[in-house]
Amino acid sequence: MNVCFVTSECVPFAKTGGLADVSSSLPIVLSQKGHKIKLVMPLYDSISVLDYGFFKASELDRTEIVMGQESIPIDVWYGHLLGSSVEVYLIDCPRFYHRGRIYTDDNDEADRFILLQHAAFVIMQRYNFSPDIIHSNDWQTALMPAMLKYHYNWDRLFSTTRTVLSIHNLAYQGLTHPDFTFRAGLPRELADNGGLFEWSNSFSFLKTGILTADKLSTVSPTYAREIQTDSFGEGLDGLLRMRSDSLRGILNGIDTEIWNPSTDPFIPNHFDENDLSGKVACRLALSKELGLSLDANEPLMGIVSRFASQKGFDLLVVIFKDLMKYSNLRFAILGSGDAFYENYFEQMSKEYPGRVVLYKGFNEGLAHRIEAASDMFLMPSYYEPCGLNQMYSLRYGTIPIVHKTGGLADTVFDADEFPMLGTGFSFWNATPDVLKDTIFRALDWFESKKKWKTLQFRGMTQDFSWTKSADEYVDMYQSAVVTAI
Numbered sequence: 001m002n003v004c005f006v007t008s009e010c011v012p013f014a015k016t017g018g019l020a021d022v023s024s025s026l027p028i029v030l031s032q033k034g035h036k037i038k039l040v041m042p043l044y045d046s047i048s049v050l051d052y053g054f055f056k057a058s059e060l061d062r063t064e065i066v067m068g069q070e071s072i073p074i075d076v077w078y079g080h081l082l083g084s085s086v087e088v089y090l091i092d093c094p095r096f097y098h099r100g101r102i103y104t105d106d107n108d109e110a111d112r113f114i115l116l117q118h119a120a121f122v123i124m125q126r127y128n129f130s131p132d133i134i135h136s137n138d139w140q141t142a143l144m145p146a147m148l149k150y151h152y153n154w155d156r157l158f159s160t161t162r163t164v165l166s167i168h169n170l171a172y173q174g175l176t177h178p179d180f181t182f183r184a185g186l187p188r189e190l191a192d193n194g195g196l197f198e199w200s201n202s203f204s205f206l207k208t209g210i211l212t213a214d215k216l217s218t219v220s221p222t223y224a225r226e227i228q229t230d231s232f233g234e235g236l237d238g239l240l241r242m243r244s245d246s247l248r249g250i251l252n253g254i255d256t257e258i259w260n261p262s263t264d265p266f267i268p269n270h271f272d273e274n275d276l277s278g279k280v281a282c283r284l285a286l287s288k289e290l291g292l293s294l295d296a297n298e299p300l301m302g303i304v305s306r307f308a309s310q311k312g313f314d315l316l317v318v319i320f321k322d323l324m325k326y327s328n329l330r331f332a333i334l335g336s337g338d339a340f341y342e343n344y345f346e347q348m349s350k351e352y353p354g355r356v357v358l359y360k361g362f363n364e365g366l367a368h369r370i371e372a373a374s375d376m377f378l379m380p381s382y383y384e385p386c387g388l389n390q391m392y393s394l395r396y397g398t399i400p401i402v403h404k405t406g407g408l409a410d411t412v413f414d415a416d417e418f419p420m421l422g423t424g425f426s427f428w429n430a431t432p433d434v435l436k437d438t439i440f441r442a443l444d445w446f447e448s449k450k451k452w453k454t455l456q457f458r459g460m461t462q463d464f465s466w467t468k469s470a471d472e473y474v475d476m477y478q479s480a481v482v483t484a485i
């Protein structure tokens, strides 16, 4: 099939979270299965095109993108994704993408991603590429199904094109002023109060996508069910229930080459499920790197995360001092975001020198080294559409401790609840006390090296590759092609 995959972030070019990992690993596997993928994303100022051997698509120099009354010139850089046959088109528009960040709170945030979506259509037109599927991801690209129906429907190139919207996180909806409909080429009245594209007196990118895409997916079966309920639906659960026949939950896979403890170039020693001595060496090396005091019996808990309320760290804050008092836990924390958590963990690292370390910021290599070195990995998220770190942890023999929600519930099985299958520790009620009990349960297991090794082995031998999930995407694409709404 011909697929145009449009995204706001993608490894290795630009990343703030799991969307970037999925936008890279899924298209690569689809291309290996014989599908022809064109991937379109912005050329942010942080991306150095020459590092990737990209070149300027000179036939697209100064291509004018019409947005309402205005015409905005772009250039396009072209190359392949990580040596695969996925073709990547980076949209070069300094006015929009040279902001020092991927996402902003600027007044023209909506414009930045409307431009991306128009540019994707224009690239397909220029190359006469007739996609079977346009695959949008999250609010930033959720207008494409509507743009196809209302603005590009005259073009026969797209006469058989169908649309898929993957929801990676329902909480981010892209709410903006209704006037932005003009920029996207959509009817203004649909974003007025009571209109199909209106939500909370705003023009909602995500609602527009939910109502106009031929097929919808989200990134785990449990999250697909959760978002159809009042508690997780972010106000859109009614619409999602309405569209439930077209909505699937497809569990994310992971890139098993990038996240492979026996070859990972970011970690100092390699290991696998049969020989964990390299993991012990990684532990030592990380202690040195971060200044942790850590012996073989002192458990190391890793955290690598965006600090956002979704991630549930307020539960940890309530019990943190108790954990430090009643256990010999060490914490290696990597993250950034909400200043409250940055400051809190920084303060804890001062209060417990050698036991708690915080690296504030984004650091790809350190994320791998924390995964490799830690004994346990904490993800108490209130909701988690899929979550990738728990799968990376399992692969690296690092036992995840998670709230049973979304993809965490689908990938981690509690060791006490499932004695023969358990791979980690999980809890239903997201309260500080329950989290504390769960961590202490894990610490009890850690005391027995033999039991711990069994858990590690089970986790490390699970298959989280894309093979099965990519087939489910293909199945969804095929069902979109045969059944248009």
Ligand code: ADP
Residues within 6 Å of the ligand: 016, 017, 018, 019, 021, 304, 305, 306, 334, 335, 336, 361, 362, 363, 364, 367, 386, 387, 388, 389, 390
């Ligand atoms: P989300 O997309 O909600 O942030 P995921 O678990 O799906 O959650 O993906 C997070 C991804 O971002 C993982 O690959 C994780 O390793 C990475 N990550 C998060 N924070 C950092 C950080 N501070 N430094 C490096 N990598 C990070």
Ligand code: GLC
Residues within 6 Å of the ligand: 017, 018, 019, 022, 168, 169, 219, 252, 384, 385, 386, 387, 388, 407
């Ligand atoms: C979102 C979700 C996360 C998911 C990722 C990739 O950022 O918060 O749970 O793993 O997208 O789909």
